[in-house]
Amino acid sequence: MLASHKINFGKPYNYKNQKGFLERPLNCSMIIDTHAQIWVREVVEKLPREMVREYERVFGKKFDYGLDEMLQDMDECNVDKAVVVAVDAQTTFNYYIPNEIVADVVEKSDGRLIGFAGIDPHKGVIALKEIEKAVDMGFKGLKFMPHLHMLNPNDEKMYPIYEKALEHDLILLFHSGTQFHKGTKIKYCKPIYFDDVAVDFPELKIIIAHFGYPWYEEALAVVRRNENVYFNIAGWSPKYIPEVVIKQMNSLLQDKVLFGTDYPLMNYRRIIEELKALNLKEETYEKLFYKNAGEIGIV
Numbered sequence: 001m002l003a004s005h006k007i008n009f010g011k012p013y014n015y016k017n018q019k020g021f022l023e024r025p026l027n028c029s030m031i032i033d034t035h036a037q038i039w040v041r042e043v044v045e046k047l048p049r050e051m052v053r054e055y056e057r058v059f060g061k062k063f064d065y066g067l068d069e070m071l072q073d074m075d076e077c078n079v080d081k082a083v084v085v086a087v088d089a090q091t092t093f094n095y096y097i098p099n100e101i102v103a104d105v106v107e108k109s110d111g112r113l114i115g116f117a118g119i120d121p122h123k124g125v126i127a128l129k130e131i132e133k134a135v136d137m138g139f140k141g142l143k144f145m146p147h148l149h150m151l152n153p154n155d156e157k158m159y160p161i162y163e164k165a166l167e168h169d170l171i172l173l174f175h176s177g178t179q180f181h182k183g184t185k186i187k188y189c190k191p192i193y194f195d196d197v198a199v200d201f202p203e204l205k206i207i208i209a210h211f212g213y214p215w216y217e218e219a220l221a222v223v224r225r226n227e228n229v230y231f232n233i234a235g236w237s238p239k240y241i242p243e244v245v246i247k248q249m250n251s252l253l254q255d256k257v258l259f260g261t262d263y264p265l266m267n268y269r270r271i272i273e274e275l276k277a278l279n280l281k282e283e284t285y286e287k288l289f290y291k292n293a294g295e296i297g298i299v
Helices: 049-059 067-076 099-108 125-136 156-167 193-200 216-225 243-249 268-277 282-296
Strands: 032-037 081-085 087-089 095-097 113-118 141-144 171-174 205-208 229-232
Touching (some): 067 268, 081 099, 087 113, 099 113, 099 125, 113 125, 125 156, 141 156, 156 193, 193 205, 193 216, 205 216, 216 229, 216 243
Parallel strands (some): 032 081, 171 205, 205 229
Antiparallel strands (some): 087 095
16 A cells, blocks of 8 residues: 555444434345445545536535544445545546545545445556556455446457456446536446447446436446346435336346445435435336346445
């Protein structure tokens, strides 16, 4: 681990001695958040200011919190574990959440957090070496932002990365659909591109984040036809998720949907309470909150 990125986040929150305040849906035995952010001050200070301001405007909040605050929020809503992501888009937008910072936070979380590394595909051989380092640091997956990389997921530049990820059994989490990074283009985030990747790498585990809105029917079709592709509902208030997405996650695709929040963009209490209000099938809640995360290898 690089000493230059070592950060003092203080002592981990003592969650074992705390009592959960929000009841789990239908007494699910676990809740796994497959998509959260680590936007502590040290991270926010490294991001392009205009992009941070745009997110603060859209979501109506300042992003500056500590590990203890995140773990306390998880405890109060009975969230057992959460995936936190690094991002590397240095060569295009100088957008960078270092793997080392995320690894430090994961290490201090007492097993509560799971790291996904950020890899910049424009770095070529260096990117492949970064994957090897990420494996050594204990990361379970990789996070990609096509609009920040300015590459479609099926671009040939991505394929050596997929081969390396497959070699180490890493899970790939992709942003898809709309986003609010100022100066970027949404055209790179269409879910249809994942079909090529899933077909060319049938053993590669892929998560389409945010169900690809506004192309959610396209995303659902890609998930339905490819055994190795899943989707999450991160970043959405459940009461606003399109009806067709709710229907399919409660039926045809109940084995493919993953709970995610994009915390702190969305808070745990609101998301879980709104999901409970949907009155989904008991088996859907179990698969959504933890069983599918186990199937794909997150836990």
